[in-house]
Amino acid sequence: MAAAHGADMSFDAWMRERLVEVERALEQWVPADAPAGLGDAMRYGVLGAGKRLRPLLVLAAGEAVGGDREAALRAAAAAELIHAYSLVHDDMPCMDNDVLRRGKPTVHVEFGQAQAMLAGDAMQALAFEVLTPEHGVAPALQARLCALLARAAGHDGMAGGQAVDLASIGRALSEPELRRMHERKTGALLRASVLMGAACGHTDAAQWLALSDYGDAIGLAFQVVDDILDVTQASDVLGKTAGKDQDANKPTYVSLLGLDGARRRAADLHARALAALATVERSGRAGATARLAALADRVVHRQN
Amino acid sequence: MAAAHGADMSFDAWMRERLVEVERALEQWVPADAPAGLGDAMRYGVLGAGKRLRPLLVLAAGEAVGGDREAALRAAAAAELIHAYSLVHDDMPCMDNDVLRRGKPTVHVEFGQAQAMLAGDAMQALAFEVLTPEHGVAPALQARLCALLARAAGHDGMAGGQAVDLASIGRALSEPELRRMHERKTGALLRASVLMGAACGHTDAAQWLALSDYGDAIGLAFQVVDDILDVTQASDVLGKTAGKDQDANKPTYVSLLGLDGARRRAADLHARALAALATVERSGRAGATARLAALADRVVHRQN
Numbered sequence: 001m002a003a004a005h006g007a008d009m010s011f012d013a014w015m016r017e018r019l020v021e022v023e024r025a026l027e028q029w030v031p032a033d034a035p036a037g038l039g040d041a042m043r044y045g046v047l048g049a050g051k052r053l054r055p056l057l058v059l060a061a062g063e064a065v066g067g068d069r070e071a072a073l074r075a076a077a078a079a080e081l082i083h084a085y086s087l088v089h090d091d092m093p094c095m096d097n098d099v100l101r102r103g104k105p106t107v108h109v110e111f112g113q114a115q116a117m118l119a120g121d122a123m124q125a126l127a128f129e130v131l132t133p134e135h136g137v138a139p140a141l142q143a144r145l146c147a148l149l150a151r152a153a154g155h156d157g158m159a160g161g162q163a164v165d166l167a168s169i170g171r172a173l174s175e176p177e178l179r180r181m182h183e184r185k186t187g188a189l190l191r192a193s194v195l196m197g198a199a200c201g202h203t204d205a206a207q208w209l210a211l212s213d214y215g216d217a218i219g220l221a222f223q224v225v226d227d228i229l230d231v232t233q234a235s236d237v238l239g240k241t242a243g244k245d246q247d248a249n250k251p252t253y254v255s256l257l258g259l260d261g262a263r264r265r266a267a268d269l270h271a272r273a274l275a276a277l278a279t280v281e282r283s284g285r286a287g288a289t290a291r292l293a294a295l296a297d298r299v300v301h302r303q304n
Numbered sequence: 305m306a307a308a309h310g311a312d313m314s315f316d317a318w319m320r321e322r323l324v325e326v327e328r329a330l331e332q333w334v335p336a337d338a339p340a341g342l343g344d345a346m347r348y349g350v351l352g353a354g355k356r357l358r359p360l361l362v363l364a365a366g367e368a369v370g371g372d373r374e375a376a377l378r379a380a381a382a383a384e385l386i387h388a389y390s391l392v393h394d395d396m397p398c399m400d401n402d403v404l405r406r407g408k409p410t411v412h413v414e415f416g417q418a419q420a421m422l423a424g425d426a427m428q429a430l431a432f433e434v435l436t437p438e439h440g441v442a443p444a445l446q447a448r449l450c451a452l453l454a455r456a457a458g459h460d461g462m463a464g465g466q467a468v469d470l471a472s473i474g475r476a477l478s479e480p481e482l483r484r485m486h487e488r489k490t491g492a493l494l495r496a497s498v499l500m501g502a503a504c505g506h507t508d509a510a511q512w513l514a515l516s517d518y519g520d521a522i523g524l525a526f527q528v529v530d531d532i533l534d535v536t537q538a539s540d541v542l543g544k545t546a547g548k549d550q551d552a553n554k555p556t557y558v559s560l561l562g563l564d565g566a567r568r569r570a571a572d573l574h575a576r577a578l579a580a581l582a583t584v585e586r587s588g589r590a591g592a593t594a595r596l597a598a599l600a601d602r603v604v605h606r607q608n
Contacts, residue, residue, distance in 0.1 A: 035488070037471065038463065038464055085425075094421060095418050113398035117393055117421065121393060121457075128432050128451075139447040140443035142446075142451075143444070143446035143447045146450045147432075150433040153429040154429030154433055155342055155343065159342065159422050160338050161339075162422055163339055163341065163342035163419065164339045166422075167341065
């Protein structure tokens, strides 16, 4: 771990190290021995796949502000657990009815619908277990992390956004309506990932707001790019069914702004994210947000 | 509220007052304005029905140990939210496929399966939101309550018990297997309700263990009585479909011990719960656990 804090590490090397840590943490915390196959379904839904964007955001934000490493690792795992549970539930027949996710059959295809629903439910609870260890994280920080995560996951965050998404199939949404939906559905958890990392360290009010703005910008950029990839990439590259949104007649940034317009919007949001990081740096040490900047690049330039 | 602390209040008057407080709290905290009908589905699943046993256990335990009232009310609402979400998911077609609950059509019948799943998901998140307010509850207590609730709800608690329940349909379970299933499925949350109340106040180690034992005993008694009522009561009295477990060939205390054996088991557990309360009283003030004793009576002698 000697090199782990080095701001001079290349981003790729940093990311590889952090992904190993996150994977090891999830391996340890997602139980193999939960009863009646529930643990198998949970592990299938969480381990060994996924870009781990939310954990990387937590860890990069935590390191940018000198955050407690144990707390940040727990927040990273918790954010991924919430994300992974939402995919498990979202793929079920009563929702998106998808059979392919992260290049594998979805959890309900592999384990049945009842087990998939329970696994998702248990993954959400596990996120809050992971945030509240008996030792190693200050209780007040545990409470703060639970507060941030619960609000991002719930009715005014991810779950609320999914409800709007369901209600919007086949409807013409305005651009502000589409944005508000995505701010909840994916943006809230991405922003909360950044803010959970920030909560693990020390920020002044301006830095906190700037990190929140960074989280908002990359959260929305992520979705705009998702919409672009849905029409430009094949299923085998995405690891999930491509063209799905178009087929379902869901409103997207591409259907609303066109492909070029969506690309311009992604570039604008990218610029806004980087501008927010400049504000964080002005009241902190120079270079502290380089990982967050690199993650913003990845979000905008990803191919799947 | 002058009379609210009075240990000399009759149990019925105490319970009526507490039920009003719990209902008012849930009314306030379960959002009416969550987007796209999600709030309506959540409120339908939580408000205006249910015995509120878990909230009453939280509040009675809290009062027995001089607990913080705001924290205990939040813990009471959170426990009910977890219970209510589990009913919403449990009733869905991929699980128990039940159409009647608390005397009303189930949430998925009323709002559709997708909304029911999302409402349950959002109710679980809301439980942790309610436990982590910005002000009014000490952060360390917030963390403790989140820790207790998450573990009771998750893979080693309620969700794990439901997985075992699903896997046990049509199988011959031994009595220890049946007990272990129920300890998770319903017992964990009932015990956690008692312990969340206890966490809001002051207990020594012996009191904590005794309250935990009380919770275990009434948790299991609750299930034994449930099994008895399933074969002795009509659907209109239960507010849910009677004879369901028998029809599904699920193992129950009645199928394992016979009706008389199950009744003796409930009486034994009742006695164990009261004995545990005697231990709590020996190191506290006399009469402090009278509400918990009355709740144990209700659990064992309830008709629905």
